[in-house]
Each structure stands twice: as C-alpha cells, then as structure tokens.
Amino acid sequence: MRHKFVENIPEKLEKEIVYISITYSTVAHLCACGCKNEVFTPLSPTDWKLTFDGESVSLYPSIGNWSFACKSHYWIKNNVVEWSKSWTKKQIDAGRFQDRVDKVEYYSSKSKESKIELKEVEEKYESTPSETSFWSKLKKLFNNA
Ligand SMILES: [Zn+2]
Known part of the structure; x- marks a missing residue:
C-alpha cells in the first residue's frame, strides 16, 4: 500500500492507496482483497487511529469488512496489509x-x-x-x- 495525504477523499479510489484526509479526519482505501469495495475509516478517539512515522502509515484497530461479501479482516501496518489468518x-x-x-x-x-x-x-x-x-x-x- 501507499499512503496519500489529501484534502478531500477522491470520488474514485485507486487500489493500494491509503487516502488520508486530516481535514475530515478520515482514511479511505479500497478493500485489500481486491473486491473494489471502498473502506472508510473515520479517525476519532472511539474509531480508528492513524500512526504516521514519517514514511508509512498504520491504522488501528484492524479493518473488518464484515458488510462486504469478502468479509476481509486485516491490519494496515507501516503501509503493509497484514491479513488476519487466525481470525479467518x-x-x-x-x-x-x-x-x-x-x-x-x-x-x-x-x-x-x-x-x-x-x-x-x-x-x-x-x-x-x-x-x-x-x-x-x-x-x-x-x-x-
Ligand atoms: Zn474485499
């Protein structure tokens, strides 16, 4: 994955890009499984937290796309998708x-x-x-x- 700091989340997301809007406290990306579903993860004390170490981003907690057919569950850690195999x-x-x-x-x-x-x-x-x-x-x- 690559991260991209944006003002507004674009209407059409590109795969393998994590869009980060600090203005709107939102992170968006296309589901890592390739199903092309858009995943929006709001940043807030009760939602997701974004870590930016200057080179890559991590999201916490994990992303569980239960509402999608793929039911993907993974973490984004330092721009790398880490699949939750045990959970699956x-x-x-x-x-x-x-x-x-x-x-x-x-x-x-x-x-x-x-x-x-x-x-x-x-x-x-x-x-x-x-x-x-x-x-x-x-x-x-x-x-x-
Ligand atoms: Zn998917």
Whole structure:
C-alpha cells in the first residue's frame, strides 16, 4: 500500500492507496482483497487511529469488512496489509460449527417427529386390545392368503 495525504477523499479510489484526509479526519482505501469495495475509516478517539512515522502509515484497530461479501479482516501496518489468518480460520470454524449444529438440530427434530408418529401409532393399537386382535387376525388372514 501507499499512503496519500489529501484534502478531500477522491470520488474514485485507486487500489493500494491509503487516502488520508486530516481535514475530515478520515482514511479511505479500497478493500485489500481486491473486491473494489471502498473502506472508510473515520479517525476519532472511539474509531480508528492513524500512526504516521514519517514514511508509512498504520491504522488501528484492524479493518473488518464484515458488510462486504469478502468479509476481509486485516491490519494496515507501516503501509503493509497484514491479513488476519487466525481470525479467518476461527470464523470458518465457527461457521462450520454452526452448520453442524443446524444439521444436528434439523435431523434430531426429524427423527423425533418420526418417533412420535411411530409411538402414537403403537399406542393407538396397544390401547385398544380388540383392535390389536383385529389387526393380528387381519394380518394372519393376509399372511395366509
Ligand atoms: Zn474485499
């Protein structure tokens, strides 16, 4: 990345340039993944902080583009993009875990449903002995036929 001190953030951002407007306390750049989404990071005590060491800039905290499809998460440290690999893996794992939970819940509810059906059916015939014998007679008839 390269940094560029500007008065106003230009309408069209160029990739790999970190635009810094001290006047408007804003930093803007195109998402480091290359998806061309514009990332605006306001500078304030509760937002981002910019460090300029005379040669390069760093932004703190990290940039998490959760609202973009790419879900990029990285730091800009001394004009270098540092990807958050561990976070990404964690996210993936969390996603997988949630996926597994959903599947387990889905299938257990399915099997519960079928168990209830089966139980209801069994109870129906168990609670009516005459019917059971009727059914067993019918079964016998059917088997003999
Ligand atoms: Zn992106």
